[in-house]
Amino acid sequence: MNERREKISREISERTGITEELIERLVRRFYDRVRADAVLGPVFAERITDWEPHLQQMFAFWSSVALKTGRYHGRPMQKHAPLPVSSDHIDRWLDLFEETARELCCEAAADHFVEQARNIAQSLEMGIAQFQGVMLAPGERLTAVDNPGSRAPAWFACRNLSSTILAQKAMP
Numbered sequence: 001m002n003e004r005r006e007k008i009s010r011e012i013s014e015r016t017g018i019t020e021e022l023i024e025r026l027v028r029r030f031y032d033r034v035r036a037d038a039v040l041g042p043v044f045a046e047r048i049t050d051w052e053p054h055l056q057q058m059f060a061f062w063s064s065v066a067l068k069t070g071r072y073h074g075r076p077m078q079k080h081a082p083l084p085v086s087s088d089h090i091d092r093w094l095d096l097f098e099e100t101a102r103e104l105c106c107e108a109a110a111d112h113f114v115e116q117a118r119n120i121a122q123s124l125e126m127g128i129a130q131f132q133g134v135m136l137a138p139g140e141r142l143t144a145v146d147n148p149g150s151r152a153p154a155w156f157a158c159r160n161l162s163s164t165i166l167a168q169k170a171m172p
């Protein structure tokens with residue numbers, strides 16, 4: 001890490017109490033909950049079998065996001081855009097994350113983590129919507145469409161565009 005970056009990380013750490021050790025505890029506890037969760041668990045179970053590399057990646061990610069260390073070099077949007085999720089999944093993710101942060105961290109640290117998580121979740125939701133062919137208006141959420149007859153894993157649309165999306169996603 002260069003000197004300027006180190007200074008910024010140190011300042012954030014002193015202000016919030018966030019350390020690499022705290023990040024590791026938060027991430028481990030959070031993903032324990034995610035894996036056990038009825039809404040999120042199956043989405044992860046289908047994609048992650050070896051959890052340790054994912055957890056290591058998430059330590060680097062949160063270190064970059066919360067402490068500005070620049071340790072993470074991935075592309076989260078590319079990984080999330082094709083996921084079969086809607087605003088329900090995003091909200092559940094945020095609830096579990098906030099619950100875990102409030103349990104393990106002091107108020108300043110929890111506020112810092114949660115604020116960043118909300119901002120990133122919002123941009124991921126827009127990216128996921130776009131991938132599904134939906135342009136979300138400001139404040140609009142990505143809703144799931146019930147289509148029990150479909151063989152596709154999930155059908156999505158936002159309220160006013162549902163017919164367009166259903167036409168785009170029509171199965172043979």
Ligand code: HEM
Pocket residue numbers: 040043044047048057058061073074075076079080083085089090093116117120121124
């Ligand atoms: C609906 C909620 C979410 C679900 C279901 C979800 C699911 C996943 C899955 C399955 C992966 C592994 C992808 C792969 O390796 O193929 C992943 C990776 C990741 N997720 Fe999420 N995620 C969600 C929300 C978030 C949010 C809100 C954040 C950030 C605040 C986030 C940050 C990341 C990062 C950084 C990675 C690693 C990407 C990489 O490999 O570089 N996720 N997520």
